[in-house]
Amino acid sequence: GDSVTQMEGPVTLSEEAFLTINCTYTATGYPSLFWYVQYPGEGLQLLLKATKADDKGSNKGFEATYRKETTSFHLEKGSVQVSDSAVYFCALSDQQGAQKLVFGQGTRLTINP
Amino acid sequence: DADVTQTPRNRITKTGKRIMLECSQTKGHDRMYWYRQDPGLGLRLIYYSFDVKDINKGEISDGYSVSRQAQAKFSLSLESAIPNQTALYFCATSPGGGLETQYFGPGTRLLVL
Numbered sequence: 001g002d003s004v005t006q007m008e009g010p011v012t013l014s015e016e017a018f019l020t021i022n023c024t025y026t027a028t029g030y031p032s033l034f035w036y037v038q039y040p041g042e043g044l045q046l047l048l049k050a051t052k053a054d055d056k057g058s059n060k061g062f063e064a065t066y067r068k069e070t071t072s073f074h075l076e077k078g079s080v081q082v083s084d085s086a087v088y089f090c091a092l093s094d095q096q097g098a099q100k101l102v103f104g105q106g107t108r109l110t111i112n113p
Numbered sequence: 114d115a116d117v118t119q120t121p122r123n124r125i126t127k128t129g130k131r132i133m134l135e136c137s138q139t140k141g142h143d144r145m146y147w148y149r150q151d152p153g154l155g156l157r158l159i160y161y162s163f164d165v166k167d168i169n170k171g172e173i174s175d176g177y178s179v180s181r182q183a184q185a186k187f188s189l190s191l192e193s194a195i196p197n198q199t200a201l202y203f204c205a206t207s208p209g210g211g212l213e214t215q216y217f218g219p220g221t222r223l224l225v226l
Contacts, residue, residue, distance in 0.1 A: 004155075032213050043117070043203055043217035044156075089155060093213035100146075100171070101215055103155035 002027040006090050006104035013080055014112050021075040021107050023064075023090035031092040033057075033066055033073040034101070038087040047075075047088070082111045116140045117218035119204050125224045126194050134189045134221050136204030142216070144209045145187040147171075147179060150201040150220075159202075162187055163209065194225045 007022040025031065032051045036044040048057030053068035062077045073090060090104040117138045126132050136145065143164050148156040158171030160179040168179060176198060180188045191198055201222050205215040 034214070036217075041219075043219045044205075045217070046214050049214065100158055100161065101156075101213070103157075105153055105155040 002031065002092060002094060002102045004090050004092055004102055004104035006088075006107050009087075009106070010108040010110060012110045012112065015082055016079045017111075019075070019077040019080045019084075019109070021088055021090075021109070023073045023075065023104060025071050025073065025090075025092050027071075027092055027094060029094055030068075031094050033064070034091040034093065035062070035064055035073070035075050036089040036091060036103075038089065038106070040086070044089060080109075080111050082113050085109060085111045117204060117206055117216055119202075119218040119221050121221060122219065123222045125226065127226050128195055130194050132191050132194055132223070134202055134204075134223070136187045136189070136218055138185050138204075138206045138216075138218075140206055140208075140216060141184075142206040142208050143184065144207045145181065146205040146207075146215065147177075147187070147189045148203045148205065149173070149198075150203060156203065159189065191223075191225075194223075196225045199223060199225045 003026045034049045035047040037047045038044045048059040050057040050066035056065045064073050064075045087106045087108045089106045091101045120135045146161045147159040150156050157173050162181045178190045201220050203220050204218040207215045
């Protein structure tokens with residue numbers, strides 16, 4: 001079945017550092033890909049998404065590019081802030097049938113001032 | 114007001130008790146979902162519903178049941194709670210029709226003693 005694998009956490013960085021969180025997927029067909037963010041005590045919020053190969057999703061300074069050849073959707077940000085501290089989830093949605101989301105295990109990010 | 118609400122936000126119960134978690138939405142979406150979140154495992158789908166007359170099992174439905182009382186309401190029941198059902202439970206909605214983005218409630222933290 002479809003699956004998503006994220007880099008192990010937790011990740012701790014200093015403010016203004018460069019961030020990469022790796023995400024790879026296994027899927028039949030051509031899934032849409034998502035990054036969701038979960039701030040402390042809250043539900044998940046959509047951060048960005050991409051629906052086809054070579055699409056780049058971006059939001060709040062975060063970016064991720066849908067790479068079909070490497071089945072990856074790595075999350076990047078050039079300069080992180082303390083307010084970016086959260087848990088980040090990579091997910092895919094197959095475009096057939098139920099269009100269910102399949103999530104990675106999540107990566108906890110802590111940014112120190 | 115929040116678009117997706119969950120009640121209660123926190124619940125402690127004992128093994129063998131029946132409990133119900135409720136979800137309401139004002140987004141007008143047809144599709145609703147129940148997930149559980151466990152540390153290191155991401156989110157796993159319990160049940161989903163595409164409209165009032167459509168209920169489907171997800172990845173981990175054993176020990177759970179659901180009821181879609183109206184377009185806006187989707188309840189999750191644990192008929193006889195057990196300790197390994199201790200988790201964070203999320204409700205989500207989506208508009209369907211090829212738009213896969215899901216919108217999450219704030220979560221219910223359940224502890225089964």
